[in-house]
Amino acid sequence: MKFTSTDRYIAPEDLTVAVNAAVTLQRPLLVKGEPGTGKTELAREVATALNLPILEWHVKSTTRAQQGLYEYDAVSRLRDSQLGDARVHDVKNYIRKGKLWQAFEAESRVVLLIDEIDKADIEFPNDLLQELDRMEFHVYETGETIRATHRPVVIITSNNEKELPDAFLRRCFFHFIRFPDAETLRAIVRVHFPAIKETLLSTALTQFFEIRDMPGIKKKPSTSEALDWLKLLLAEDLTAEDLARDKVALPRLHGALLKNEQDVHLFERLAFMARSGR
Structure with a gap:
């Protein structure tokens, strides 16, 4: 076998x-x-x-x-x-x-x-x-x-x-083991949360990969942390629209993704600059 x-x-x-x-x-x-x-x-x-x-x-x-x-x-x-x-x-x-x-x-x-x-x-x-x-x-x-x-x-x-x-x-x-690409991570999420709505999944994964790819981030969130974050989003009954409103702020329930104060401060500074530029 x-x-x-x-x-x-x-x-x-x-x-x-x-x-x-x-x-x-x-x-x-x-x-x-x-x-x-x-x-x-x-x-x-x-x-x-x-x-x-x-x-x-x-x-x-x-x-x-x-x-x-x-x-x-x-x-x-x-x-x-x-x-x-x-x-x-x-x-x-x-x-x-x-x-x-x-x-x-x-x-x-x-x-x-x-x-x-x-x-x-x-x-x-x-x-x-x-x-x-x-x-x-x-x-x-x-x-x-x-x-x-x-x-x-x-x-x-x-x-x-x-x-x-x-x-x-x-x-x-x-x-x-390389970090999974978007499609593989999507399949992994579907294994754990088969009933998750496609709009929420797409929006959440987009935000997740944006955080991972952010220049200067010290601790990139992992697959297990992505699953924890999605579990919390589902428990709070949040929608894709709720996440979309966070584009110029810390993501909802960010404590599941950002695990040290340096990364939180980095994200806060970028969010402040984004809001100031509007």
């Missing part, structure tokens, strides 16, 4: 090609793109399309690669030894399995999402090179080697906040 667009997720052709190529090559798929372009949701939709379970490992700035394999809880073992607990005689009682271990020992193939890998330390990707390449790792406390029973479909996301090591990139199939 191959991945394609679903009734819940619009995937451009180049993205479906990338997903299916990574699955065929059995290499991790590294997906980059600006925040809010659906990278995390892609992994979930791939799992649904391929009818596979999904394991999600959300990386933080404090996350270590070892946590994806396993962690040895020496403190709990010491405490139990002091209490005379018989569990201390079996070190396996103090091994906590990470997401990679869970994926490797799963009874069937799974999708493994390693989300926002660029949040972690620069050495994080390098520390996973061998494990992702060979699909095995060694547990020093027990002396056993854990090998993948079924090679998982690995999807790794990055917001492109820092460069990833070349050695890591060589082991991945890479795809950059």
Whole structure:
């Protein structure tokens, strides 16, 4: 079974090609793109399309690669030894399995999402090179080697906040999710809001792309923010005419689109200049 667009997720052709190529090559798929372009949701939709379970490992700035394999809880073992607990005689009682271990020992193939890998330390990707390449790792406390029973479909996301090591990139199939064009974004909106009126959708998307293309804007609104904004417009029962009246003012409910004071001030200055020039 191959991945394609679903009734819940619009995937451009180049993205479906990338997903299916990574699955065929059995290499991790590294997906980059600006925040809010659906990278995390892609992994979930791939799992649904391929009818596979999904394991999600959300990386933080404090996350270590070892946590994806396993962690040895020496403190709990010491405490139990002091209490005379018989569990201390079996070190396996103090091994906590990470997401990679869970994926490797799963009874069937799974999708493994390693989300926002660029949040972690620069050495994080390098520390996973061998494990992702060979699909095995060694547990020093027990002396056993854990090998993948079924090679998982690995999807790794990055917001492109820092460069990833070349050695890591060589082991991945890479795809950059470009921001959707107007027609693709229109199709995405229709998936989420099938009953939206065409006049409102056209006017809203025109304003949305004008904001994204505004010179000097610091944080361009994303796809997810466009959907949030449209959801609010529908909840407030606003019309295309209501939006059209905002051409020389901040857009309605702009807090869903403009996420810092610099961009709000920029828009206010441009709106003031537009009003003054009338």
